Amino acid sequence: MQLKKTGEEAQAALSSARPLLDRGETAAREAGDVLSAAKRIWPLSDSFKDAADGMLPIDSFEAQGKGRAR
Amino acid sequence: MSRWLAACLVVLIAACAAPAPERGSPAQTRLSEAEARAAALARSGDYAGAARFYGEALRLATSLENPDAIAANAINLSIVDQWLGRDAEARAALAAVLDEPRAGFSERRKTQAELRRAILEAASGNLGAAEVWAGEAERRCAPGCEYAAAILNVRAQLALDSGHAAEAARLAAAARERAQGEAGRGEAANALRTLGRARSAAGEPARALEPLRQALEIDRTLGDPRKILADLTELARAADAAGDAQAARGYQERGLAVRRAINDGRGAPETEGLLRR
Numbered sequence: 001m002q003l004k005k006t007g008e009e010a011q012a013a014l015s016s017a018r019p020l021l022d023r024g025e026t027a028a029r030e031a032g033d034v035l036s037a038a039k040r041i042w043p044l045s046d047s048f049k050d051a052a053d054g055m056l057p058i059d060s061f062e063a064q065g066k067g068r069a070r
Numbered sequence: 071m072s073r074w075l076a077a078c079l080v081v082l083i084a085a086c087a088a089p090a091p092e093r094g095s096p097a098q099t100r101l102s103e104a105e106a107r108a109a110a111l112a113r114s115g116d117y118a119g120a121a122r123f124y125g126e127a128l129r130l131a132t133s134l135e136n137p138d139a140i141a142a143n144a145i146n147l148s149i150v151d152q153w154l155g156r157d158a159e160a161r162a163a164l165a166a167v168l169d170e171p172r173a174g175f176s177e178r179r180k181t182q183a184e185l186r187r188a189i190l191e192a193a194s195g196n197l198g199a200a201e202v203w204a205g206e207a208e209r210r211c212a213p214g215c216e217y218a219a220a221i222l223n224v225r226a227q228l229a230l231d232s233g234h235a236a237e238a239a240r241l242a243a244a245a246r247e248r249a250q251g252e253a254g255r256g257e258a259a260n261a262l263r264t265l266g267r268a269r270s271a272a273g274e275p276a277r278a279l280e281p282l283r284q285a286l287e288i289d290r291t292l293g294d295p296r297k298i299l300a301d302l303t304e305l306a307r308a309a310d311a312a313g314d315a316q317a318a319r320g321y322q323e324r325g326l327a328v329r330r331a332i333n334d335g336r337g338a339p340e341t342e343g344l345l346r347r
Contacts, residue, residue: 053142054105054109054142054146055142055145055146055182056112056145056146056149056150057149057256058145058149058182058185058186058189058217058220059189059220059256059257059260060189060219060220060221060223060224060227060257060260061256061260061296061297061300062149062152062189062193063188063189063192063193063200063223063224063227063228064192064193064227064300065193065195065231
């Protein structure tokens, strides 16, 4: 009887903890994705490719102030 | 069978009649080599080395009176000079195109040079000059021009920097419309980021979140940490202003992780180059 009661309590505790665990997993996965994307920049040669006519990219992002863009 | 024989004869005669590929002069060969070395150095993150070879290529192209090569190397030189923080040199490089109206540059090269000058002036905080050059590029940019989205994005940023959030949002939305296809993904993300910033500036942080999330999604696929960091920073600000402290903290932590990942790479030439950009 006691064993059954303990089992039910454990089940309830796990159920309530589940959303928290899910959120944690999502956050960890997203952070991992961002890091993976960041790491893909190295080596830099992977990050920008010359245009077919040998031009470097003309990117409007470079128009942002030095503190933001560099 | 006779038809096949005739076709083969036609191909053979055409091949014989075609002029042999011209061998480049020594100067033309040196120009091609300088351009190839500059591009390789830029790819490897050695921007100072790339600037040297783009400069040499520009000199050789000038000696050959080759307007397209002059313009291409001048524009590339201006880009790496800006990445190196040499704004005066970047402007001087563009003068090879912008100050020589009779040199026979194509409309495309002139548009590229004017857009680059607008970008340089905006980055230096010279908003009036940037507006003038962006206007020149826009007037030259025919319908369907490949730089339409970039020009609109520069104008949107200028409007935002001048305190005109509604105009910035309108221009950014127009840029998003014009940035199509695979080649337009970078400018599409730039447009979405500026749209988000404009909405935040207009006091609508909750409406800023969606375009900023879309920009982040694109920038993650493009793999540019500078832009990922910019997106996460703007998302943190917008979420905080919208009253969602938990989401803001999440974006801040992700931004911090990206910043640390960039800083951990310090010392490697490619990462040093990245940080200077």
